[in-house]
Amino acid sequence: MIKNIELIQWYYKYLFLGKFMEDILQQQDMSQNLKPIKIKTWKTTNFTINTKLISPILKEIHEKESQRNLFGYLTELSARRGIFSATKEGIENDEGYYAFVRKTLDWQFFPFMQIINLARNILSHHMNSNLAIKSDDYAKQKTFLLQKDITRIHLKFSYATYIKEWRGSKDYWIDIKINIKNLREWMSIYKIISHHQLYLLSELCYNLSEIYRVKHLSEKQKKE
Secondary structure, X not given: OXXXXXXXXXXXXXXXXXXXXXXXXXXXXXXXXXXXXXXXXXXXXXEEEOOXXXXXXXXXXXXXXXXXXXXXXXXXXXXHHHHHHHHHXXXXXXXXXXHHHHHHHHHHHHHHHHHHHHHHHHHHOOOOOOOEXXXXXXXXXXXXXXXXXXXXXXEEEEHHHHOOOOOOOOOOXXXXXXXXXXXXXXXXXXXXXXXXXXXXXXXXXXXXXXXXXXXXXXXXXXXX
C-alpha cells in the first residue's frame, strides 16, 4: 500500500482520536495527582515528561470546555495539515492514485485540487491561532487562476453522485465556494473555508484513500 495513502488514513484517525480525547478532558478534570512520565528513548535512556507543565492546561480544558483549547486546536491543525499534504503528494506523485481520484471526482477534480492546495498552504504556514493567511499562501495560485479567467472555485460534491460505493444519505454534500479575488492577507482560513467544511473535506480525502486502498489490495490479490 502506498505510503501517502497510509498517511492520509493515520492523520484522519489521529483527528478522531484527538477530538475524542479532548471531549474526555473537557468532561473530566485530569489535572490532579499527575506523576512524571518516563519515555524510553533507547536501551538505557529515558526522557522525563514534566507533568506539572500540563496540569494547568488540563484544568483549563475542563473548566472552559466551551472555549478553544491548546490540545483541540493543535489536534485539528496537525491532522488537517497532514491529511491535505499527504493527499496532495499522493495525487501528484502516484500515477495510479492520480488516475483514480481524477476519474472518481470527474469535473470536480479541478476545484478539489485547488482547495486542497490552498488549505494545505495555509495550514503549513499558519501565523497565529486564528490561522490568518499570508500572501505567500495564495499569491501564485491566485495569479494562475486569474490568468485563466477563473475568479471562483466551487466544490459541490455529492457522495451519491460520484461514489458508487456510497450507501449513506443522498443529501450528504460538500459545498465550498471561494472567491479568488477576495483573498486578502490576514484573513482567517475560516473566512475562506468554514470549520464544518474543513471536516467534510478531511473526510472526503480519507474516503477516497480508503476506496482506493480496498481496490488496490483487491487488484493486487487477483494478480497473485
